[in-house]
Amino acid sequence: MRSTFDRLVPFMATIILAGTALPALAAGKAAVTAKRMENADKEAGQWMSHGRTWGEQRFSPLTQINDKNIGRLGLAWYADIGTYRGVVATPLVIDGVLYNISAWDVTTAYDATNGKVLWTYDPEITPQAGAVACCGPVSRGLAAWNGKLYIGALDGRVIAIDAKNGKKVWETQTADPGQPISITGAPRVTKDGLVVIGNGGGDLGARGYMSAYDAETGKQVWKFYIVPGDPAKPDGVASDSIMPMAAKTWSGEWWKTGGGGNNWDGIVYDPKLDIVYFGTGNGSPHPQAFRSPGGGDNLFVGSIVAVNAKTGKYVWHYQEVPGEQWDYDSTSPLILADLKVNGRDRQVIMHAPKNGFFYVLDRATGELLSAQNFVPNT
Numbered sequence: 001m002r003s004t005f006d007r008l009v010p011f012m013a014t015i016i017l018a019g020t021a022l023p024a025l026a027a028g029k030a031a032v033t034a035k036r037m038e039n040a041d042k043e044a045g046q047w048m049s050h051g052r053t054w055g056e057q058r059f060s061p062l063t064q065i066n067d068k069n070i071g072r073l074g075l076a077w078y079a080d081i082g083t084y085r086g087v088v089a090t091p092l093v094i095d096g097v098l099y100n101i102s103a104w105d106v107t108t109a110y111d112a113t114n115g116k117v118l119w120t121y122d123p124e125i126t127p128q129a130g131a132v133a134c135c136g137p138v139s140r141g142l143a144a145w146n147g148k149l150y151i152g153a154l155d156g157r158v159i160a161i162d163a164k165n166g167k168k169v170w171e172t173q174t175a176d177p178g179q180p181i182s183i184t185g186a187p188r189v190t191k192d193g194l195v196v197i198g199n200g201g202g203d204l205g206a207r208g209y210m211s212a213y214d215a216e217t218g219k220q221v222w223k224f225y226i227v228p229g230d231p232a233k234p235d236g237v238a239s240d241s242i243m244p245m246a247a248k249t250w251s252g253e254w255w256k257t258g259g260g261g262n263n264w265d266g267i268v269y270d271p272k273l274d275i276v277y278f279g280t281g282n283g284s285p286h287p288q289a290f291r292s293p294g295g296g297d298n299l300f301v302g303s304i305v306a307v308n309a310k311t312g313k314y315v316w317h318y319q320e321v322p323g324e325q326w327d328y329d330s331t332s333p334l335i336l337a338d339l340k341v342n343g344r345d346r347q348v349i350m351h352a353p354k355n356g357f358f359y360v361l362d363r364a365t366g367e368l369l370s371a372q373n374f375v376p377n378t
Helices: 002-010 034-038 127-132 243-247
Strands: 011-015 074-080 093-096 099-100 107-112 118-119 143-145 148-152 156-162 168-173 194-195 210-214 219-226 267-270 275-279 303-308 314-319 334-341 344-351 357-362 368-373
Touching: 143 168, 194 267, 210 275, 267 334, 275 334
Parallel strands: none
Antiparallel strands: 011 074, 093 099, 099 107, 107 118, 143 148, 148 156, 156 168, 194 210, 210 219, 267 275, 275 303, 303 314, 334 344, 344 357, 357 368
């Protein structure tokens, strides 16, 4: 729940320590590559992707600002955003340029040293698109790759814009025709230059899916449906091989009600395993008795799902909330780390969804290593 302050302050303020050096302005090139992302910790002053690194721990190794000098901080500059609507994105900071996306997906580049606006891009989202957006015309962030920025637009488009001037390079409509699909999440880009995005709509009768697009052309490379459709009609996409298994966990004619499971947030990428992980949302409609009257786990709602980054093929899943009918959504941020668990080095994925448990899984296999509640729950 956003505070009144968060919703009402129509400007962005950037605060820096006096004397802090910023990288030289590089003409807004956003020259993010696989090599730079793999060595992101060596460029501590950059924030090149949604969670800073591919592991998305969101930790900055910068040390110049600390608990000893925090009192010396003051306002360096601010920029009017010009909206009272939700502003919830994590900005990107790349080579001296700050890129921010605001309400209705309006995207602006600023000189990070002084706040000067370098360009603004407005995708001109129609008001009608807001009708199928659960929680307002917000965006959680941008992706950057090879001189371009990527917007997951509210109306279902993925839009690539030139980071130097804010001009549109390409756009692709990702929404299934006739489906109440919206996008409020931040795209992610894999080491092979695939832009991965999910969507919202599970509250309105949509069938959720993930899709990936060539970062240079916008051509769809793969698609993975999160819940099964009509078993008599294969979709012809990457999820076809696993949907018969998922369909066994549903009953009735669930495909007529949508199914849900939409990934409106919560994506992370492991370049070494070349796996994309995503969290999935509630079933649609919420009461299971309407979508699957015989009960069942209703895969893959309320789950973490791992797919091959190149092909979208299923690797593993772990369901956190079987049958998910409480709007617990397993779509909160996912974090990767290498930890020692019970004396053994493990590659893990960590998750704290709305059901109140903190999960630690082996990210190569999906094996559950730990699930402890972090708040009192039932």
